Amino acid sequence: MSRVIFDSDDVGQMRVEGSSKHRDSRALITISSPSGQRSVVVTPTDIYEAKSKDYVQAPPERITPKNQATKKRIAITFSFIGYFMIAVLGSFVVLSAAGLMQARVVLTGSMSPTINSGDIVILNPSNSVVVKKDDIVTYTGRRFDGTAVGSFTHRIVGGNTESGFILKGDGNINPDTQRVKRTDVVGKVVFVLPYIGQFLTPKSLFTLIPFIFILWLVIDRIKND
Structure with missing residues (x-):
């Protein structure tokens, strides 16, 4: 038969x-x-x-059939991205705990186009770095009575350690009113992570967390198939 x-x-x-x-x-x-x-x-x-x-x-x-090879590549890619993010975050936590690095979310466009709203700036703390003209630094803004009002990230355009630094946002017409003392400089910007800060708002996290959960389910299904 x-x-x-x-x-x-x-x-x-x-x-x-x-x-x-x-x-x-x-x-x-x-x-x-x-x-x-x-x-x-x-x-x-x-x-x-x-x-x-x-x-x-x-x-x-x-x-390996073509469709399974594609699924395998997708799973490997997502795994690589996940491990890379874990490594970056782990390194940042260690460096932050050691006082060698800080991070701040930029809330305005005063430094545009160099730094935009929603970017994260990575700072080298001021006590371990020399700052000079053209450096971008984060400093503590103060009222005339010396009360702190917040942190600002602008570029040094003049002044010195003795008389105070003159700072200005790349997107601003005029320099800042405050003459920034060296002790008010929080740190020097050494790296910029674009857009990530936009996902750290409560509204964005409310959307992002379900998305990550769904993505995990998709990856798990690919592995099972």
């Missing part, structure tokens, strides 16, 4: 011949090609489509 088990353009026609003396016998036949993988279970009376992973574990040397 001869029966057709596969008949397609990419693999051609494949047939199975013979019969079995055992009514409950089963044979799993799997064929892989660049277009994908197909498996059938052959019984004495029937042939039906199946998934080979439900019956056996595929050997590593078998050709």
Whole structure:
């Protein structure tokens, strides 16, 4: 007895011949090609489509179908991004705890286009760095009575340590009113992370957390498939 088990353009026609003396016998036949993988279970009376992973574990040397290779690349990419972010965040936590680095979210566009609202600036603390003209620094802004009002990140355009620094935002027409003392300089900007600060607002986090959860489910499904 001869029966057709596969008949397609990419693999051609494949047939199975013979019969079995055992009514409950089963044979799993799997064929892989660049277009994908197909498996059938052959019984004495029937042939039906199946998934080979439900019956056996595929050997590593078998050709990986195209769709599974794509899923694998996607999973590896997301894993790499995840490990990279963990490494960056872990390094930042360690450096911050050691007092070697600080981070601030920029809230205005006064330094545009160099630094925009929503960017995160990475600071080298002022006690470990020399600041000079053209450096971008974060300083503590004060009222005339000396009361602190907030932090500002602007560029040094003049002045010195003795008389105080003159600072100005790249996007502002006029320099800042305050003459900034060296003790008010929080740190020097050494790196800018664009846009990330926009995701740190309560509204953005409310949207981002469900998105991360859904993304995790998708990655988990890809791994299972």
